[in-house]
Amino acid sequence: MPLYKSISVNSQTTVKIWKIEESYDALLSPLELRPESLTRVLGMKSELHQRGFLSVRHLLSEFGYTDQDLFYDENGKPHLKDGKHISITHSFTFSGVIVSDNEVGIDIEKQREKISIIAHKFVDYEFEYLNKNSDAYIRKLTVIWGVKESLYKLFATPGMLFKEHFLVIPFMLKDENTVAWIDYEGKKYRYNTAFLEFEGFTCAYVIP
Known part of the structure:
Protein backbone atom coordinates (compact mmCIF):
# COMPACT_ATOMS: atom_id res chain seq x y z
CA MET A 1 0.00 0.00 0.00
CA PRO A 2 1.67 3.21 -1.12
CA LEU A 3 1.62 5.57 1.82
CA TYR A 4 3.80 8.15 0.07
CA LYS A 5 4.64 10.52 2.90
CA SER A 6 3.82 11.16 6.55
CA ILE A 7 4.55 14.55 8.11
CA SER A 8 4.39 15.33 11.82
CA VAL A 9 3.51 19.02 11.65
CA ASN A 10 3.43 19.39 15.44
CA SER A 11 2.40 17.30 18.44
CA GLN A 12 -1.29 17.77 17.56
CA THR A 13 -1.19 17.63 13.76
CA THR A 14 -0.22 15.01 11.17
CA VAL A 15 -0.35 14.99 7.35
CA LYS A 16 -0.39 11.76 5.34
CA ILE A 17 -0.14 11.55 1.54
CA TRP A 18 -1.04 8.55 -0.61
CA LYS A 19 0.22 7.80 -4.11
CA ILE A 20 -2.67 6.18 -5.94
CA GLU A 21 -1.18 3.25 -7.84
CA GLU A 22 -3.73 0.51 -7.12
CA SER A 23 -6.67 -0.45 -9.26
CA TYR A 24 -10.21 0.45 -8.23
CA ASP A 25 -10.89 -3.15 -7.18
CA ALA A 26 -7.70 -3.42 -5.14
CA LEU A 27 -8.60 -0.25 -3.27
CA LEU A 28 -12.23 -1.22 -2.72
CA SER A 29 -11.91 -4.84 -1.60
CA PRO A 30 -10.34 -4.34 1.86
CA LEU A 31 -12.69 -1.49 2.84
CA GLU A 32 -15.93 -1.56 4.78
CA LEU A 33 -17.85 1.43 3.48
CA ARG A 34 -21.04 2.94 4.85
CA PRO A 35 -23.97 2.49 2.41
CA GLU A 36 -23.95 6.22 1.59
CA SER A 37 -20.20 6.11 0.86
CA LEU A 38 -20.65 3.11 -1.41
CA THR A 39 -23.51 4.85 -3.22
CA ARG A 40 -21.34 7.92 -3.63
CA VAL A 41 -18.34 6.07 -5.04
CA LEU A 42 -20.49 3.98 -7.40
CA GLY A 43 -22.10 7.17 -8.70
CA MET A 44 -18.79 8.75 -9.71
CA LYS A 45 -18.34 8.86 -13.48
CA SER A 46 -14.54 8.89 -13.38
CA GLU A 47 -12.48 5.96 -12.11
CA LEU A 48 -9.80 8.52 -11.19
CA HIS A 49 -12.26 10.14 -8.77
CA GLN A 50 -13.34 6.74 -7.47
CA ARG A 51 -9.76 5.74 -6.75
CA GLY A 52 -9.13 9.10 -5.11
CA PHE A 53 -12.16 8.66 -2.86
CA LEU A 54 -11.13 5.13 -1.89
CA SER A 55 -7.49 6.05 -1.29
CA VAL A 56 -8.67 8.64 1.25
CA ARG A 57 -10.36 5.78 3.16
CA HIS A 58 -7.02 3.96 3.21
CA LEU A 59 -5.40 7.12 4.58
CA LEU A 60 -8.07 7.19 7.30
CA SER A 61 -7.01 3.69 8.31
CA GLU A 62 -3.40 4.91 8.56
CA PHE A 63 -4.70 7.28 11.26
CA GLY A 64 -6.65 4.46 12.94
CA TYR A 65 -10.05 5.52 11.58
CA THR A 66 -12.59 3.87 9.31
CA ASP A 67 -15.18 5.24 6.90
CA GLN A 68 -17.68 4.95 9.77
CA ASP A 69 -15.73 7.56 11.76
CA LEU A 70 -16.18 10.24 9.08
CA PHE A 71 -19.20 12.44 8.44
CA TYR A 72 -19.93 15.66 6.53
CA ASP A 73 -21.84 18.77 7.59
CA GLU A 74 -24.31 20.80 5.50
CA ASN A 75 -21.44 22.76 3.91
CA GLY A 76 -19.71 19.56 2.83
CA LYS A 77 -16.96 19.88 5.42
CA PRO A 78 -15.66 16.54 6.77
CA HIS A 79 -15.61 15.81 10.51
CA LEU A 80 -14.45 12.95 12.72
CA LYS A 81 -16.74 11.48 15.35
CA ASP A 82 -14.06 11.71 18.07
CA GLY A 83 -13.96 15.51 17.71
CA LYS A 84 -10.57 15.81 16.03
CA HIS A 85 -10.40 18.06 12.97
CA ILE A 86 -9.80 16.68 9.49
CA SER A 87 -9.32 17.98 5.96
CA ILE A 88 -9.16 15.89 2.79
CA THR A 89 -7.84 16.36 -0.74
CA HIS A 90 -7.12 14.36 -3.88
CA SER A 91 -5.75 15.31 -7.28
CA PHE A 92 -5.05 12.86 -10.07
CA THR A 93 -2.64 10.29 -8.59
CA PHE A 94 -2.26 11.70 -5.07
CA SER A 95 -4.53 12.12 -2.08
CA GLY A 96 -3.90 13.68 1.30
CA VAL A 97 -5.44 13.87 4.77
CA ILE A 98 -4.56 16.17 7.67
CA VAL A 99 -5.79 15.39 11.19
CA SER A 100 -5.34 17.77 14.11
CA ASP A 101 -6.66 18.91 17.48
CA ASN A 102 -7.16 22.29 15.76
CA GLU A 103 -9.03 23.50 12.67
CA VAL A 104 -6.99 22.64 9.55
CA GLY A 105 -7.14 22.61 5.77
CA ILE A 106 -5.19 20.77 3.06
CA ASP A 107 -5.00 20.81 -0.73
CA ILE A 108 -3.00 18.95 -3.38
CA GLU A 109 -2.76 20.40 -6.91
CA LYS A 110 -1.04 19.28 -10.08
CA GLN A 111 1.33 21.98 -11.35
CA ARG A 112 -0.12 23.01 -14.71
CA GLU A 113 0.53 25.93 -17.06
CA LYS A 114 -3.18 26.68 -17.38
CA ILE A 115 -3.29 28.02 -13.82
CA SER A 116 -1.81 31.25 -15.24
CA ILE A 117 -4.97 31.71 -17.33
CA ILE A 118 -7.21 31.78 -14.24
CA ALA A 119 -4.73 33.58 -11.95
CA HIS A 120 -6.73 36.83 -12.15
CA LYS A 121 -9.67 35.03 -10.51
CA PHE A 122 -7.86 34.14 -7.29
CA VAL A 123 -4.82 36.46 -7.11
CA ASP A 124 -4.93 40.15 -6.16
CA TYR A 125 -2.34 41.42 -3.66
CA GLU A 126 -0.01 38.53 -4.54
CA PHE A 127 0.59 39.95 -8.05
CA GLU A 128 2.71 42.61 -6.32
CA TYR A 129 5.44 40.05 -5.59
CA LEU A 130 4.93 37.51 -8.38
CA ASN A 131 7.18 37.66 -11.44
CA LYS A 132 5.29 36.42 -14.49
CA ASN A 133 8.56 35.89 -16.37
CA SER A 134 10.09 33.73 -13.67
CA ASP A 135 10.56 29.99 -14.11
CA ALA A 136 8.91 29.63 -10.70
CA TYR A 137 5.73 31.54 -11.66
CA ILE A 138 3.52 28.47 -12.19
CA ARG A 139 4.86 26.78 -9.07
CA LYS A 140 4.23 29.89 -6.95
CA LEU A 141 0.71 30.30 -8.36
CA THR A 142 0.04 26.67 -7.47
CA VAL A 143 1.19 27.29 -3.89
CA ILE A 144 -1.06 30.34 -3.60
CA TRP A 145 -4.05 28.42 -4.96
CA GLY A 146 -3.33 25.50 -2.61
CA VAL A 147 -3.05 27.77 0.43
CA LYS A 148 -6.28 29.60 -0.41
CA GLU A 149 -8.11 26.36 -1.13
CA SER A 150 -6.90 25.04 2.24
CA LEU A 151 -8.17 28.19 3.98
CA TYR A 152 -11.52 27.83 2.24
CA LYS A 153 -11.81 24.22 3.39
CA LEU A 154 -10.90 25.19 6.95
CA PHE A 155 -13.49 27.97 7.14
CA ALA A 156 -16.17 26.28 4.98
CA THR A 157 -18.20 29.49 4.89
CA PRO A 158 -20.36 30.18 1.81
CA GLY A 159 -19.61 33.62 0.36
CA MET A 160 -15.87 33.64 0.95
CA LEU A 161 -13.85 34.55 -2.15
CA PHE A 162 -10.22 33.58 -2.81
CA LYS A 163 -9.36 36.91 -4.40
CA GLU A 164 -11.13 39.23 -1.96
CA HIS A 165 -10.87 37.55 1.42
CA PHE A 166 -7.64 35.51 1.38
CA LEU A 167 -4.10 36.88 1.29
CA VAL A 168 -0.76 35.03 1.07
CA ILE A 169 2.31 37.00 2.09
CA PRO A 170 5.54 36.81 -0.01
CA PHE A 171 7.44 33.53 0.19
CA MET A 172 10.39 31.64 -1.26
CA LEU A 173 9.76 28.17 -2.64
CA LYS A 174 12.79 26.83 -0.78
CA LYS A 187 -12.34 40.36 11.16
CA LYS A 188 -8.78 39.25 10.42
CA TYR A 189 -7.45 35.73 11.02
CA ARG A 190 -3.78 34.70 10.73
CA TYR A 191 -2.68 31.22 9.68
CA ASN A 192 0.62 29.41 9.43
CA THR A 193 0.90 27.62 6.12
CA ALA A 194 3.33 25.06 4.75
CA PHE A 195 3.78 23.49 1.35
CA LEU A 196 5.84 20.82 -0.36
CA GLU A 197 6.42 19.83 -3.97
CA PHE A 198 6.74 16.31 -5.35
CA GLU A 199 6.49 14.70 -8.79
CA GLY A 200 4.93 17.78 -10.40
CA PHE A 201 2.39 18.29 -7.59
CA THR A 202 2.10 20.80 -4.76
CA CYS A 203 0.59 20.06 -1.36
CA ALA A 204 -0.31 22.99 0.91
CA TYR A 205 -1.83 22.93 4.38
CA VAL A 206 -2.85 25.55 6.93
CA ILE A 207 -3.11 25.60 10.71
CA PRO A 208 -4.10 28.48 13.03
Whole structure:
Protein backbone atom coordinates (compact mmCIF):
# COMPACT_ATOMS: atom_id res chain seq x y z
CA MET A 1 0.00 0.00 0.00
CA PRO A 2 1.67 3.21 -1.12
CA LEU A 3 1.62 5.57 1.82
CA TYR A 4 3.80 8.15 0.07
CA LYS A 5 4.64 10.52 2.90
CA SER A 6 3.82 11.16 6.55
CA ILE A 7 4.55 14.55 8.11
CA SER A 8 4.39 15.33 11.82
CA VAL A 9 3.51 19.02 11.65
CA ASN A 10 3.43 19.39 15.44
CA SER A 11 2.40 17.30 18.44
CA GLN A 12 -1.29 17.77 17.56
CA THR A 13 -1.19 17.63 13.76
CA THR A 14 -0.22 15.01 11.17
CA VAL A 15 -0.35 14.99 7.35
CA LYS A 16 -0.39 11.76 5.34
CA ILE A 17 -0.14 11.55 1.54
CA TRP A 18 -1.04 8.55 -0.61
CA LYS A 19 0.22 7.80 -4.11
CA ILE A 20 -2.67 6.18 -5.94
CA GLU A 21 -1.18 3.25 -7.84
CA GLU A 22 -3.73 0.51 -7.12
CA SER A 23 -6.67 -0.45 -9.26
CA TYR A 24 -10.21 0.45 -8.23
CA ASP A 25 -10.89 -3.15 -7.18
CA ALA A 26 -7.70 -3.42 -5.14
CA LEU A 27 -8.60 -0.25 -3.27
CA LEU A 28 -12.23 -1.22 -2.72
CA SER A 29 -11.91 -4.84 -1.60
CA PRO A 30 -10.34 -4.34 1.86
CA LEU A 31 -12.69 -1.49 2.84
CA GLU A 32 -15.93 -1.56 4.78
CA LEU A 33 -17.85 1.43 3.48
CA ARG A 34 -21.04 2.94 4.85
CA PRO A 35 -23.97 2.49 2.41
CA GLU A 36 -23.95 6.22 1.59
CA SER A 37 -20.20 6.11 0.86
CA LEU A 38 -20.65 3.11 -1.41
CA THR A 39 -23.51 4.85 -3.22
CA ARG A 40 -21.34 7.92 -3.63
CA VAL A 41 -18.34 6.07 -5.04
CA LEU A 42 -20.49 3.98 -7.40
CA GLY A 43 -22.10 7.17 -8.70
CA MET A 44 -18.79 8.75 -9.71
CA LYS A 45 -18.34 8.86 -13.48
CA SER A 46 -14.54 8.89 -13.38
CA GLU A 47 -12.48 5.96 -12.11
CA LEU A 48 -9.80 8.52 -11.19
CA HIS A 49 -12.26 10.14 -8.77
CA GLN A 50 -13.34 6.74 -7.47
CA ARG A 51 -9.76 5.74 -6.75
CA GLY A 52 -9.13 9.10 -5.11
CA PHE A 53 -12.16 8.66 -2.86
CA LEU A 54 -11.13 5.13 -1.89
CA SER A 55 -7.49 6.05 -1.29
CA VAL A 56 -8.67 8.64 1.25
CA ARG A 57 -10.36 5.78 3.16
CA HIS A 58 -7.02 3.96 3.21
CA LEU A 59 -5.40 7.12 4.58
CA LEU A 60 -8.07 7.19 7.30
CA SER A 61 -7.01 3.69 8.31
CA GLU A 62 -3.40 4.91 8.56
CA PHE A 63 -4.70 7.28 11.26
CA GLY A 64 -6.65 4.46 12.94
CA TYR A 65 -10.05 5.52 11.58
CA THR A 66 -12.59 3.87 9.31
CA ASP A 67 -15.18 5.24 6.90
CA GLN A 68 -17.68 4.95 9.77
CA ASP A 69 -15.73 7.56 11.76
CA LEU A 70 -16.18 10.24 9.08
CA PHE A 71 -19.20 12.44 8.44
CA TYR A 72 -19.93 15.66 6.53
CA ASP A 73 -21.84 18.77 7.59
CA GLU A 74 -24.31 20.80 5.50
CA ASN A 75 -21.44 22.76 3.91
CA GLY A 76 -19.71 19.56 2.83
CA LYS A 77 -16.96 19.88 5.42
CA PRO A 78 -15.66 16.54 6.77
CA HIS A 79 -15.61 15.81 10.51
CA LEU A 80 -14.45 12.95 12.72
CA LYS A 81 -16.74 11.48 15.35
CA ASP A 82 -14.06 11.71 18.07
CA GLY A 83 -13.96 15.51 17.71
CA LYS A 84 -10.57 15.81 16.03
CA HIS A 85 -10.40 18.06 12.97
CA ILE A 86 -9.80 16.68 9.49
CA SER A 87 -9.32 17.98 5.96
CA ILE A 88 -9.16 15.89 2.79
CA THR A 89 -7.84 16.36 -0.74
CA HIS A 90 -7.12 14.36 -3.88
CA SER A 91 -5.75 15.31 -7.28
CA PHE A 92 -5.05 12.86 -10.07
CA THR A 93 -2.64 10.29 -8.59
CA PHE A 94 -2.26 11.70 -5.07
CA SER A 95 -4.53 12.12 -2.08
CA GLY A 96 -3.90 13.68 1.30
CA VAL A 97 -5.44 13.87 4.77
CA ILE A 98 -4.56 16.17 7.67
CA VAL A 99 -5.79 15.39 11.19
CA SER A 100 -5.34 17.77 14.11
CA ASP A 101 -6.66 18.91 17.48
CA ASN A 102 -7.16 22.29 15.76
CA GLU A 103 -9.03 23.50 12.67
CA VAL A 104 -6.99 22.64 9.55
CA GLY A 105 -7.14 22.61 5.77
CA ILE A 106 -5.19 20.77 3.06
CA ASP A 107 -5.00 20.81 -0.73
CA ILE A 108 -3.00 18.95 -3.38
CA GLU A 109 -2.76 20.40 -6.91
CA LYS A 110 -1.04 19.28 -10.08
CA GLN A 111 1.33 21.98 -11.35
CA ARG A 112 -0.12 23.01 -14.71
CA GLU A 113 0.53 25.93 -17.06
CA LYS A 114 -3.18 26.68 -17.38
CA ILE A 115 -3.29 28.02 -13.82
CA SER A 116 -1.81 31.25 -15.24
CA ILE A 117 -4.97 31.71 -17.33
CA ILE A 118 -7.21 31.78 -14.24
CA ALA A 119 -4.73 33.58 -11.95
CA HIS A 120 -6.73 36.83 -12.15
CA LYS A 121 -9.67 35.03 -10.51
CA PHE A 122 -7.86 34.14 -7.29
CA VAL A 123 -4.82 36.46 -7.11
CA ASP A 124 -4.93 40.15 -6.16
CA TYR A 125 -2.34 41.42 -3.66
CA GLU A 126 -0.01 38.53 -4.54
CA PHE A 127 0.59 39.95 -8.05
CA GLU A 128 2.71 42.61 -6.32
CA TYR A 129 5.44 40.05 -5.59
CA LEU A 130 4.93 37.51 -8.38
CA ASN A 131 7.18 37.66 -11.44
CA LYS A 132 5.29 36.42 -14.49
CA ASN A 133 8.56 35.89 -16.37
CA SER A 134 10.09 33.73 -13.67
CA ASP A 135 10.56 29.99 -14.11
CA ALA A 136 8.91 29.63 -10.70
CA TYR A 137 5.73 31.54 -11.66
CA ILE A 138 3.52 28.47 -12.19
CA ARG A 139 4.86 26.78 -9.07
CA LYS A 140 4.23 29.89 -6.95
CA LEU A 141 0.71 30.30 -8.36
CA THR A 142 0.04 26.67 -7.47
CA VAL A 143 1.19 27.29 -3.89
CA ILE A 144 -1.06 30.34 -3.60
CA TRP A 145 -4.05 28.42 -4.96
CA GLY A 146 -3.33 25.50 -2.61
CA VAL A 147 -3.05 27.77 0.43
CA LYS A 148 -6.28 29.60 -0.41
CA GLU A 149 -8.11 26.36 -1.13
CA SER A 150 -6.90 25.04 2.24
CA LEU A 151 -8.17 28.19 3.98
CA TYR A 152 -11.52 27.83 2.24
CA LYS A 153 -11.81 24.22 3.39
CA LEU A 154 -10.90 25.19 6.95
CA PHE A 155 -13.49 27.97 7.14
CA ALA A 156 -16.17 26.28 4.98
CA THR A 157 -18.20 29.49 4.89
CA PRO A 158 -20.36 30.18 1.81
CA GLY A 159 -19.61 33.62 0.36
CA MET A 160 -15.87 33.64 0.95
CA LEU A 161 -13.85 34.55 -2.15
CA PHE A 162 -10.22 33.58 -2.81
CA LYS A 163 -9.36 36.91 -4.40
CA GLU A 164 -11.13 39.23 -1.96
CA HIS A 165 -10.87 37.55 1.42
CA PHE A 166 -7.64 35.51 1.38
CA LEU A 167 -4.10 36.88 1.29
CA VAL A 168 -0.76 35.03 1.07
CA ILE A 169 2.31 37.00 2.09
CA PRO A 170 5.54 36.81 -0.01
CA PHE A 171 7.44 33.53 0.19
CA MET A 172 10.39 31.64 -1.26
CA LEU A 173 9.76 28.17 -2.64
CA LYS A 174 12.79 26.83 -0.78
CA ASP A 175 11.33 27.96 2.57
CA GLU A 176 8.28 25.67 2.16
CA ASN A 177 6.18 27.87 4.46
CA THR A 178 4.54 31.27 4.65
CA VAL A 179 1.75 33.12 6.45
CA ALA A 180 -1.77 33.69 5.15
CA TRP A 181 -4.57 35.95 6.30
CA ILE A 182 -8.33 35.84 6.06
CA ASP A 183 -9.98 39.26 6.03
CA TYR A 184 -13.71 38.62 6.23
CA GLU A 185 -16.62 40.68 7.53
CA GLY A 186 -14.39 43.07 9.46
CA LYS A 187 -12.34 40.36 11.16
CA LYS A 188 -8.78 39.25 10.42
CA TYR A 189 -7.45 35.73 11.02
CA ARG A 190 -3.78 34.70 10.73
CA TYR A 191 -2.68 31.22 9.68
CA ASN A 192 0.62 29.41 9.43
CA THR A 193 0.90 27.62 6.12
CA ALA A 194 3.33 25.06 4.75
CA PHE A 195 3.78 23.49 1.35
CA LEU A 196 5.84 20.82 -0.36
CA GLU A 197 6.42 19.83 -3.97
CA PHE A 198 6.74 16.31 -5.35
CA GLU A 199 6.49 14.70 -8.79
CA GLY A 200 4.93 17.78 -10.40
CA PHE A 201 2.39 18.29 -7.59
CA THR A 202 2.10 20.80 -4.76
CA CYS A 203 0.59 20.06 -1.36
CA ALA A 204 -0.31 22.99 0.91
CA TYR A 205 -1.83 22.93 4.38
CA VAL A 206 -2.85 25.55 6.93
CA ILE A 207 -3.11 25.60 10.71
CA PRO A 208 -4.10 28.48 13.03
